[in-house]
Amino acid sequence: MSTTTLPSAMEAARQRLDAWVREVIEWHFDPATGCPFWLNWAANAGWDPRKEVHAYADLDKFGGFQDEWLRGGPVRQWVPKGYAGKPVYIFETGGSTGVPKARINIDDFRIDYENFSKTLPDDAFPMGADWISIGPSGPRRLRLAVEHLCQHRGGICFGVDLDPRWVIKLLKRNAFEEVELYKRHVIDQALTLMKAHDNIKCLFTTPKLLEALCERVSVKKLGITGVFCGGTEMTPQFHRFAVEELLDGIYFAPTYGNTLMGLATHKPPTVDDNWAIIYFPPAPRAMIEVVDPDEPTRLVGYGETGRVRLTTLTKEFFMPRFLERDEAEREAPCDQYPWDGVRNVRPFSKFATNVVEGVY
Amino acid sequence: MTHLPILRHGVAYRSVDVVTVVHHRTRQPFVQISQANTGLIRRDLLRQDEARAELAAIPARDLIAMAAHAAELFMTATLPLDPVDGVTQSPQDYVEQLSSTTGLPHVLVRRNMRKIHGVLSQMGDVIAGLTRGLDISVLDTGVGESDGHLFSFYPRGHSLGVVLPNNSPGVHSLWAPAIGMKTPLVLKPGSSEPWTPYRIAYALMQAGVPKSAFCLYPADHAGGGEVLRSSSRGMFFGDASAARRFKGDSRVEVHGPGYSKVVIGNDRIDHWQDYIEVIATSVADNGGRSCVNASGLWVTGHAEAIAHALAKRLSQVVPRAADDEQALLAPFADAGVPGRVSAMIDADLAVAGATDVTAQYRGAERVKTTPDGTYLLPTVILCDSPDHPLANREFMFPFVSVVPVDEDALPELMGPSLVVSLISDNGDLRDRFVRSPHVDRLNLGPIPTNQIGWDQPHEGNLFDHLYGRRAIQRVA
Incomplete structure (x- = not known):
């Protein structure tokens, strides 16, 4: 102690x-x-x-x-002169x-996610287990970062892409049916992979896609033991809903992160928190x-x-x-x-x- | 503080996410309302087929009897309000609570209660009106026979989702008959008038309607959209800009502004004095807050004299205390709204060709603040032509534009009107209104626009919305 x-x-x-x-x-x-x-x-x-x-x-x-x-x-x-000659990523x-705002990256995303990895419980995110990441890739840091997290923990990461900028365009013109079709397309791909690969035990996705996935299946029955969720705002009510109704007791790790900061860690909830989502930054970085x-x-x-x-x-x-x-x-x-x-x-x-x- | 929980298939659920609604006058927190997240709505509604099956298993006649029982409970019983804390609501509580968050005077709340009582207690007649007199048992069997002809109806879906307004409790009589038509309800209550849908739902549940038929999801706009998207059929109440979002979606019946009107033809225009009371009632009853209140008076002569007579009459309608039996005007729940609405009217009055004739009877100030709240006083605008920007407008208070018009241009010139009371015995003019696609409800003669006959559907036909007709043949 x-x-x-x-x-x-x-x-x-x-x-x-x-x-x-x-x-x-x-x-x-x-x-x-x-x-x-x-x-x-x-x-x-x-x-x-x-x-x-x-x-x-x-x-x-x-x-x-x-x-x-x-x-x-x-x-x-x-690009700092001290890193001249190193391969540089650009994330938006x-x-x-x-x-879009853009930030260069060399190793930061790896360092951030390796630090974050220390906060994940091994029973929910087993070392050596494979992951699936369902969410934005393309110009975003998220895909590489989650993939690195998975690899850092000894896994292989499957991926299904979602283009959020297209979704925003659809929403702006009230094309809700197309949004639903696109979401279904994304979830269909994810389910195909999750059913075909037994070693997928860890999931990264966004709140809305987690809801959509759980409307179709019990992710627990598919063998998922830990869910890492982020990408957009999460309300306390969503937090409660996810834990009580979507995940059947699966470990839920909500995060707040963005390209500019890195990744904040969620404090494990207590009863007094009333489902508030409380994040702490990766100080001193x-x-x-x-x-x-x-x-x-x-x-x-x-x-x-x-x-x-x-x-x-x-x-x-x-x-x-x-x-x-x-x-x-x-x-x-x-x-x-x-x-x-x-x-x-x-x-x-x-x-x-x-x-x-x-x-x- | 009182808390209104979400109802998930009739079961109360307290959300972590709550909105606090204040008392319109004191601005003190009055009620907390649980807010539903969109994922919760979607997930619940995956089970709507079960809810529909449970409701459909009950004979329609029994559901109508339950509705009649619910009508009495709605008027007289102490009903649940927050089952989580065991809080109940008496009829007087309901009147006072509704008045506290909306400003609606008690007497108008009671009048609206009677309207809701009417539709619940006469649900059989209402449905008969909607089905043009079909034997109600066709809802049980799906097949019937009339004059030797077979017919068949099928439910278009498993639920009716409704995004509800705040303007007046009477509008809730429009969706209530869905229960008699075996269709579970998914409701998004208005933010300041959630009281009525809860009370109707609890009355129906206590009368024996299955709990699973009632989902009430107070929510933000996104939640409202989800209610409509996840329900097979929908109704949307909202202002002109919000209503446009759902235009073109055949699953959703859109209830925007009414632009209801009284029209006086050439043959009756010289007797206009006889109709001032009918017109005043059409404009100002229920505080002018309903889509069936007249916002236009289209006349074929004497426009100025009529405008002045009406303005003089409506100037008698003044703010009174919420519990005053003579109260007719409602203060606005948001005290900033009257000023903004009044400024909009003034901006359009700057366009030549319109006058606020009420000013000389009630004074120049259209907005009045009393210890009971901030009001918009009745306003009569005299326009010189149907082209003036104020000629065809609607606001949530007694507002009417008097518009001179050439009879030959009627009714095409008026545009869409929810209710038209046509005062004319001219057969040709009546025929033109009868044939017009722009009039949803037509009153022939001096009938107030807000006088509703329950056997006459308006704003779409709920039965046609919920049921489709198919061709059917069978071996004799």
């Missing part, structure tokens, strides 16, 4: 974060290792982050990271609004905080609602103080994750009506 108290664990986490911030800043703003974007930025900013950023809080000096910086090229401006975000929408440098109080603010801190990608299109309640640190988390992430209410969320 650990004798560490939560306050001391929080302090240790904070020191680790500050040290990591210094290391990441040194990397990104060193002309030998940094990327053209940040080196140019620093040249125009009139201050040297390597001299003035000593701790996580000092990242406020960057102001807000602008959404538009990630839309359009040149994409090579984001949803694309439901205009030109990324931080998710909840801020006052009108004063984004001010964190709201624990339990209060605000806009989600993301800071990504890896040597591949530095993104300070980015305001997400989501809102949530600020969650207090806990023993397992002694840093801030978020509760019940959902579309930011001021933007919600402009974004169509679909099957994906």
